[in-house]
Amino acid sequence: MAEKDNRKIAVVRSQYSPYGGAEVLTLGILEELLKTDISIDLLTWPRQEWPLHHPRLHVVPLGVPYGNRLWQTWMFEHAVLKYLDTHALQRVLAIDLVSRFTHVSAAGGSHQTFLRIKNESSTPIARLFRKTSLYHGYVVHLQNKGFTNPLLKKIHCCSKMVADDLHRDYHVPYEKMQVIYYWMNWEEIGSFFQNRRAVAEDLSKAHGLNPNHTWIFFLGSGFSRKGLDIAIRGMSHLPESCHLMVVGNDNPHPYIHLASRLGLKHRVRFLGPQAKGWKFASLCKAAVLPSRYEPFGVAAAEAQAMGLPALVSDRTGYAECILPGRSGVILESPFTEDAIHDAFHQLLRLIEEPRMSPEEIRARTEELNTRTILKKLIHDFLEL
16 A cells, blocks of 8 residues: 555545534535645545535545435445545544544444433334344444544544543543534624624514514424424423524424424424524524434524523533523433423523623633634644
8 A cells, every 4th residue: 555645634424415513514624624735535425515626625426325324324334445445544534424534523422322312212112123223233333343443543522421422332532532512603603693683673574473572492403302392392381472483404293293282383483494594593582402412512502602591401512511590501311391391490580580691691602613613623633
C-alpha cells in the first residue's frame, strides 16, 4: 500500500438530507476542512445531492440506496471497507455506521442504550421484535466492532451523557472520547431574535396562528423518540390558554388521535417541516423536547438561542446546558404522569415569572456558535 497522505482525509456519511442533524454535522466539517489545504474523499451512497462542490472534494459513490435498512447498512459497510483497503488514508472520519475509522462522531449515541430505553415503553411483541431483529443486532455489532477497532484514535461525543453510555455499553475508555457539543448558526438566529416581534407577526399571519395564545414550541423530526406524546400529555396539565406548536417531519396522525383522546385537539397545531424551523420560537413562550433518547438536542439549543426557557428530559444531552429553575426544566425519567405534571408546572412558573431574561438565556448558548465548535472539531478532535 502507498504511503499515507497527511493532507487527505476520508469522511464517511451514506446519505444527505437538508433536515438531518448528522448531515448538517458532515456538511459543516466538510466546509471547514476545505478552508485548509486538505483533500477529502466523501464516501456516500450514489445519487446523493450534497450541496457542496470543490476541486479538493472527491465524492465517492458506494453501496446501494435501496432495499431494506439492513441491506443498505451491510452493503455500505462492505463497500467502505473495500475502498479503505485500497487507499492510503491517515485519517478516516466516520459519521455513519461502519466498523473502521480513526475518528468517529457518535452522532446517534449508543444503540444499546437507545434499544433499552425504547423497550421500556414498548409492548412485549415490540420488545421481542427488537430482540430478534437482524438490523438492530447488526447495528450493535458494528458499533462494538468500530469502538474496538485498532485504528481508533478518538470518538466525538456530543454530550457527557453519550460518553457515559458508550463507556457502560461498549467499555470504551474515557481517554478515547472527547466531548464537544453540537453547534448552531448562533449569529443567524440572533438576527431573527433581534427582530422577533416582527418575525412573529409575519409568521402568525402566514400560518393563521393566534398571537394571543401562549404557544409552547416543539421542534424536531422523529416524533416518538423526541417525546411528542409526552409533550401532548404535558399540555393537559397546563391552562386552556396554552397551545402546542409542532414543527417537524413525521406522521402526525397518532398524535392527533392522542390529543383528541385527551381533549386537546384544538390546542395542538402541526406545521410540518419548515426551513429555519427555530424562527417559529419568536411566537412562543417556552420550548419542550422531552426526548426518550437524544444524544444532544440542537432543537432545544436553537430555541434557547431565541430566548426561550426550555423543558428537556434527562435523556437529552442538552440537559447538561440547562440551569434548572432558571433557564429551563429537566424532566426526570421514568416519565410518569406525576413527573410530567411537576415538570410542566415548573415550566409554567418560568413562563409566568421568568428567572432570566430572553437575552440572558440566549447569551448562555453563545459557546455553541458554529465557528467555535467547528474549530474544536477540526483542530482539537481531528488534530488538523
